[in-house]
Amino acid sequence: xxxxxxxxxxxxxxxxxxxxxxxxxxxxxxxxxxxxxxxxxxxxxxxxxxxxxxxxxxxxxxxxxxxxxxxxxxxxxxxxxxxxxxxxxxxxxxxxxxxxxxxxxxxxxxxxxxxxxxxxxxxxxxxxxxxxxxxxxxxxxxxxxxxxxxxxxxxxxxxxxxxxxxxxxxxxxxxxxxxxxxxxxxxxxxxxxxxxxxxxxxxxxxxxxxxxxxxxxxxxxxxxxxxxxxxxxxxxxxxxxxxxxxxxxxxxxxxxxxxxxxxxxxxxxxxxxxxxxxxxxxxxxxxxxxxxxxxxxxxxxxxxxxxxxxxxxxxxxxxxxxxxxxxxxxxxxxxx
Amino acid sequence: xxxxxxxxxxxxxxxxxxxxxxxxxxxxxxxxxxxxxxxxxxxxxxxxxxxxxxxxxxxxxxxxxxxxxxxxxxxxxxxxxxxxxxxxxxxxxxxxxxxxxxxxxxxxxxxxxxxxxxxxxxxxxxxxxxxxxxxxxxxxxxxxxxxxxxxxxxxxxxxxxxxxxxxxxxxxxxxxxxxxxxxxxxxxxxxxxxxxxxxxxxxxxxxxxxxxxxxxxxxxxxxxxxxxxxxxxxxxxxxxxxxxxxxxxxxxxxxxxxxxxxxxxxxxxxxxxxxxxxxxxxxxxxxxxxxxxxxxxxxxxxxxxxxxxxxxxxxxxxxxxxxxxxxxxxxxxxxx
DNA sequence: ACCTAAAATGACAGCGCTGTCAATACTTTA
DNA sequence: TAAAGTATTGACAGCGCTGTCATTTTAGGT
Numbered sequence: 001x002x003x004x005x006x007x008x009x010x011x012x013x014x015x016x017x018x019x020x021x022x023x024x025x026x027x028x029x030x031x032x033x034x035x036x037x038x039x040x041x042x043x044x045x046x047x048x049x050x051x052x053x054x055x056x057x058x059x060x061x062x063x064x065x066x067x068x069x070x071x072x073x074x075x076x077x078x079x080x081x082x083x084x085x086x087x088x089x090x091x092x093x094x095x096x097x098x099x100x101x102x103x104x105x106x107x108x109x110x111x112x113x114x115x116x117x118x119x120x121x122x123x124x125x126x127x128x129x130x131x132x133x134x135x136x137x138x139x140x141x142x143x144x145x146x147x148x149x150x151x152x153x154x155x156x157x158x159x160x161x162x163x164x165x166x167x168x169x170x171x172x173x174x175x176x177x178x179x180x181x182x183x184x185x186x187x188x189x190x191x192x193x194x195x196x197x198x199x200x201x202x203x204x205x206x207x208x209x210x211x212x213x214x215x216x217x218x219x220x221x222x223x224x225x226x227x228x229x230x231x232x233x234x235x236x237x238x239x240x241x242x243x244x245x246x247x248x249x250x251x252x253x254x255x256x257x258x259x260x261x262x263x264x265x266x267x268x269x270x271x272x273x274x275x276x277x278x279x280x281x282x283x284x285x286x287x288x289x290x291x292x293x294x295x296x297x298x299x300x301x302x303x304x305x306x307x308x309x310x311x312x313x314x315x316x317x318x319x320x321x322x323x324x325x326x327x328x329x330x331x332x333x334x335x336x
Numbered sequence: 337x338x339x340x341x342x343x344x345x346x347x348x349x350x351x352x353x354x355x356x357x358x359x360x361x362x363x364x365x366x367x368x369x370x371x372x373x374x375x376x377x378x379x380x381x382x383x384x385x386x387x388x389x390x391x392x393x394x395x396x397x398x399x400x401x402x403x404x405x406x407x408x409x410x411x412x413x414x415x416x417x418x419x420x421x422x423x424x425x426x427x428x429x430x431x432x433x434x435x436x437x438x439x440x441x442x443x444x445x446x447x448x449x450x451x452x453x454x455x456x457x458x459x460x461x462x463x464x465x466x467x468x469x470x471x472x473x474x475x476x477x478x479x480x481x482x483x484x485x486x487x488x489x490x491x492x493x494x495x496x497x498x499x500x501x502x503x504x505x506x507x508x509x510x511x512x513x514x515x516x517x518x519x520x521x522x523x524x525x526x527x528x529x530x531x532x533x534x535x536x537x538x539x540x541x542x543x544x545x546x547x548x549x550x551x552x553x554x555x556x557x558x559x560x561x562x563x564x565x566x567x568x569x570x571x572x573x574x575x576x577x578x579x580x581x582x583x584x585x586x587x588x589x590x591x592x593x594x595x596x597x598x599x600x601x602x603x604x605x606x607x608x609x610x611x612x613x614x615x616x617x618x619x620x621x622x623x624x625x626x627x628x629x630x631x632x633x634x635x636x637x638x639x640x641x642x643x644x645x646x647x648x649x650x651x652x653x654x655x656x657x658x659x660x661x662x663x664x665x666x667x668x669x670x671x672x
Numbered sequence: 673a674c675c676t677a678a679a680a681t682g683a684c685a686g687c688g689c690t691g692t693c694a695a696t697a698c699t700t701t702a
Numbered sequence: 703t704a705a706a707g708t709a710t711t712g713a714c715a716g717c718g719c720t721g722t723c724a725t726t727t728t729a730g731g732t
Contacts, residue, residue, distance in 0.1 A: 015712045028710055047450040052688035054387035055717045072412035080433050092452055094428045097416050114383040116428055224619040250619055257621055260596050280616040283560040285593055351682045364680055388718035391687045
């Protein structure tokens with residue numbers, strides 16, 4: 001049942017090397033022989049054995065995804081994108097869930113690199129900001145692509161999204177709806193995204209000549225609870241914003257819940273929007289207007305970069321396109 | 337830097353075959369030579385090359401996880417468990433996100449099986465109930481383990497959790513809290529879990545000699561929206577249950593939200609519990625009492641089964657232990 | 673001490689492919 | 703039309719390991 005390159009060569013009446021050439025899409029093969037070989041391969045249901053390829057050649061047809069346990073949705077999407085890119089080139093994706101705090105993490109990576117020499121590694125946050133991991137990879141000459149890192153990686157291209165731009169767009173959308181009194185709930189100060197999202201908000205407000213009321217800028221920590229706290233402070237004031245831009249969805253859901261406690265209707269009394277498009281954003285009611293991070297695309301791009309032949313590229317930063325998802329939690333201001 | 341078995345053999349002063357024996361923990365090696373080899377291997381930082389092992393031997397040291405795109409949290413947890421089991425035996429996990437409706441899904445699997453002969457496959461729902469997938473695997477003699485399948489798989493051991501027992505425990509917990517007026521919201525009739533969870537509820541009620549009020553048994557579809565609908569029907573009645581057991585968390589969250597609309601305090605006026613422990617279950621307020629599915633354990637067990645030497649086992653069903661997670665959405669009845 | 677069985681070790685082929693380089697088949701040019 | 707490319711194909715070694723089987727060493731029994 002399982003056929004080898006030799007079987008195909010015999011059937012096509014050529015040498016195994018020629019079959020190899022066809023399978024690898026090498027140049028200098030007549031169209032006629034190409035077709036002969038392809039036909040024979042199809043008839044025999046042949047697919048090159050990856051282990052043999054790896055042993056004989058230099059490629060392993062395997063790339064690895066290293067990730068920390070955190071956001072499950074993130075991982076699933078990255079994987080989806082990465083495997084799509086792999087599939088097109090006959091590659092496969094090996095996953096390695098790591099625990100950032102576990103000291104054995106470095107050994108795991110060493111093993112991965114030595115036992116299974118992968119052709120490349122995708123590093124998701126926070127792993128991509130870990131110097132030791134990066135240096136193991138560099139020492140072993142394994143190409144890697146950091147996804148959404150908070151630090152720069154020299155010559156290595158990185159894949160990310162543009163948080164500033166996304167936040168600006170969301171703000172502009174709110175302004176377009178007629179809102180002028182917009183509150184903002186910041187994210188955890190330790191995450192690089194927090195500052196970027198706030199920056200986008202500020203830019204848009206400034207461009208629209210709208211005043212940012214400092215009392216309406218609340219600190220947050222990206223948690224549901226911190227959203228609740230921020231909302232309480234906001235809703236207890238006599239001057240109340242007509243819209244609240246929360247730096248992420250978890251906090252936005254805390255805000256929605258709190259609004260109900262205060263008897264505020266969403267979006268009639270107050271519009272609320274988030275950032276991330278977590279699964280529950282569409283489950284919650286009213287469904288949350290938010291920014292969908294291009295996670296799958298980032299995975300795709302990262303894999304693509306690893307698999308592309310041109311080793312270095314002048315472009316060092318790939319910004320993948322996010323998407324503004326408009327749902328029911330935002331609406332025009334009552335005045336309009 | 338990268339050393340081969342030959343290097344180790346030279347350094348230890350033995351043949352490469354002996355090194356191979358040590359690395360594979362084969363019998364008939366003196367303790368003394370074992371140590372010599374281990375030492376040399378350690379000094380040279382040696383790890384056997386998987387591609388070469390695969391080519392020469394019969395094992396590929398790779399198992400695959402096939403899954404459909406649906407629940408991200410599920411995938412992440414299965415992967416965690418499976419890779420833990422793999423790590424211990426020098427295996428690695430290759431992932432293959434598949435789209436159930438995509439016709440090319442079968443080709444993807446064929447390729448996986450031929451290019452990268454994996455030693456085993458973990459099949460998550462709904463893939464494990466797909467006859468074609470199973471038959472490709474069977475035809476190619478690839479061992480596979482279905483995780484939480486809704487159908488039986490003959491001799492093949494399956495890994496699952498006990499939905500009936502879990503639902504029974506949850507109900508008993510509610511009863512222990514003093515509740516006697518308990519409503520139940522069923523899940524999507526197409527999912528096998530729906531019937532099982534209801535069965536567990538019924539069993540527990542019956543054992544406690546409690547009456548099941550047919551008006552309090554609502555149909556649902558596992559969606560937030562259907563939870564809202566069920567809750568409306570329940571709360572619009574004059575006789576209202578003191579506790580609601582929802583067949584999953586998404587519906588439970590719909591119920592919670594609806595309770596607020598009706599001015600009902602949770603858990604003071606009504607206790608609500610779910611099933612699944614999705615990430616937002618702990619994010620939502622009040623945090624949801626629910627059943628944590630042993631997803632990671634199922635992944636671990638499935639991989640373990642695939643990697644264990646004894647090919648067949650008399651035991652054909654592995655029920656992994658779930659966990660009752662008590663949070664804030666349930667409390668004693670006011671009367672107590 | 674000697675023979676036999678069992679345990680420990682090693683020699684060698686070959687897994688299925690790719691890299692290198694040589695051989696052959698076609699073109700082009702003068 | 704012959705010389706000199708240039709494009710196409712093939713022969714063969716060897717990647718790093720394991721399986722098989724032969725060989726050597728050790729232990730056991732009398």
